[in-house]
Amino acid sequence: MKIKIQTLVELQSTEIEIRRVEQALAAAxxxxxxxxxxxxxxxxxxxxxxxxxxxxxxxxxxLEREAREQQDRAAKRAARLHEVKTNKEYQATLKEIDDIKAVVLGIEDEMLALLDTIDEAKAGLKEKEQDLADRDQALREEAAAVEQAMEEDRKRLEALRLRREEIAGQVDSALMSVYLRAQVQQRDRRALAEVVNAVCQGCHMNIPPQLYNELQRQEQGDLKICPLCQRIIYWQNEA
Ligand SMILES: [Zn+2]
Structure with a gap:
């Protein structure tokens, strides 16, 4: 088989990009x-x-209704004052009216305190409404941005998949099966690893000097495998 390592490098980078875009779409x-x-x-x-x-x-x-009812009761008692026959009954009715007035005062105190609480509640509601208004626009924009990014990612994914097929078509079928076999063995699905300064970039270990020399000579048709991680290794002349 003829080793077209650059084609495999391009194939792998296209596949990595495909997975990146797929993950972005899955996260949306x-x-x-x-x-x-x-x-x-x-x-x-x-x-x-x-x-x-x-x-x-x-x-x-x-409370308003209760106060009104109590005031009505006091008024009825007061209206009956001239009907009472004895002083004792008169005093008792006056006492009753005072008692009712005391109840009304208590209710009015509670109403006053409640007005403060109502003001606080109104301010609290306004604050929550403002929080919603402030974030609502931003959230709408964010949702629209996610939607747009997804649309772009879908198009990009389609183009990348076509590109992948195109590149794969240029790879010798025997080499392709070596590539695919190496790929399934790797957790990160990366079948290829560059070797830089005798270090395999797939497993970050040094490869044997002999192998490094052979790699640098770039003998065609000779596929090199990292003895540690089993990835197909390649070397790029920086010069
Ligand atoms: Zn390795």
Whole structure:
């Protein structure tokens, strides 16, 4: 077989690029999920703040109604004061009216305190709405960017796969089977490794000096294998 090491080098670099693009495409759904989760989190925070504010407003209206009812009761008692027959009954009714007024005061205190809490809740809601508004645009842009990158990656992958077929077509079939065999043996799917200063770049170990000499002579038709990692090794003359 005729060794066209440069063709194999190009084949491998094309395959590495194909895997890189495939990984980028595979990672895209995760990025979409992260964007969706962030927007959902911000939306839920707004909804929680809205619910909190609504509950406080509801409580305020309840207290308002309660105060009104108590005031009505006091007014009815007061209206009946002229109907009472005895001083004892008069005093008892006055006491009752005072008691009701005390209850009303208590309710009004609670309402005042609640108004402060409602103001805080309104500010909190505004803050959450702002957080959502601030991030929403950025998240939309991010999602659009992921979409665009995916589109480009798909086109690039298509071109790379065609290029890979083209290069593979130039490789002698016997050499190709050696290449494919070496490839499946490697965890990183790299069948080829350059040797630089007698060090195999696949396993980072020194190859025997004799082998290094042979490699540098670049005898055609003679395939060299790293004795440590079993990759097909090659040497490039820097000069
Ligand atoms: Zn090696």
């Amino acid at each position: 759904p995760e990025r979409f999920d992260a964007i969706t989760a962030e927007r959902q989190g911000l939306t839920e925070a707004v909804e929680a703040a809205e619910a909190h504010l609504a509950a406080l407003n509801k409580r305020y209206r309840e």
